[in-house]
Amino acid sequence: MKKTNHKCPISSTIDILSDFWTMHIVYNLQDSSKRFCDLEKSLEGISTRTLTLKLKKLQEEKMLNKNSNGSYELTDKGHGLKTVIDAMKQYGKKYLI
Amino acid sequence: MKKTNHKCPISSTIDILSDFWTMHIVYNLQDSSKRFCDLEKSLEGISTRTLTLKLKKLQEEKMLNKNSNGSYELTDKGHGLKTVIDAMKQYGKKYLI
DNA sequence: CTGGATCCTCGAGGATACTG
DNA sequence: CAGTATCCTCGAGGATCCAG
Numbered sequence: 257m258k259k260t261n262h263k264c265p266i267s268s269t270i271d272i273l274s275d276f277w278t279m280h281i282v283y284n285l286q287d288s289s290k291r292f293c294d295l296e297k298s299l300e301g302i303s304t305r306t307l308t309l310k311l312k313k314l315q316e317e318k319m320l321n322k323n324s325n326g327s328y329e330l331t332d333k334g335h336g337l338k339t340v341i342d343a344m345k346q347y348g349k350k351y352l353i
Numbered sequence: 354m355k356k357t358n359h360k361c362p363i364s365s366t367i368d369i370l371s372d373f374w375t376m377h378i379v380y381n382l383q384d385s386s387k388r389f390c391d392l393e394k395s396l397e398g399i400s401t402r403t404l405t406l407k408l409k410k411l412q413e414e415k416m417l418n419k420n421s422n423g424s425y426e427l428t429d430k431g432h433g434l435k436t437v438i439d440a441m442k443q444y445g446k447k448y449l450i
Numbered sequence: 451c452t453g454g455a456t457c458c459t460c461g462a463g464g465a466t467a468c469t470g
Numbered sequence: 471c472a473g474t475a476t477c478c479t480c481g482a483g484g485a486t487c488c489a490g
Contacts, residue, residue: 265445343440348362
């Protein structure tokens, strides 16, 4: 994945979202916090290594954090992606499938 | 990039968008059609090979087509992504940068 | 200018085994 | 359960040269 240096809202957002798993993870945490093994089950096909890496990266980016009972929950910054996810959902329904 | 088989609106949309250049290309064609060389200039850093490949793939997906004067323009399906792009722009403005 | 053809790099992600 | 550590694969994308 590349990194754009110029600070454009679109480019910055694409930088974060343009890998396969990130959006899936955020999507899966939208309604409730989940533990590692639950995420592993929801995200069919992800490897433990990748899930670990993505969760770590998302924590560094302040998109989510791990709470006291060990489950992962979105921060405000993570929940902010809901509008993007909703737009994608609408698009998928209308033009794909 | 992976392919999800189960037909979920979110997964299908992510399948299309989860590479670095696709969204940038659609974004660049949103307001006006452009020729190959113009896209090459706008999309700083893209190689001719990659641009060719992405344009071909996007044409196969009916997201854009090449018109009579040789420039590329979005189809309705391509323009449909505007809502997603707008959401990303808003997100970027609010939480990133 | 608009690509096609080749070759090459690099990193995302998988598989597996292991630990607290 | 929740990871960590290794090793390995595979494909996205870059660089370059060439042609219509």
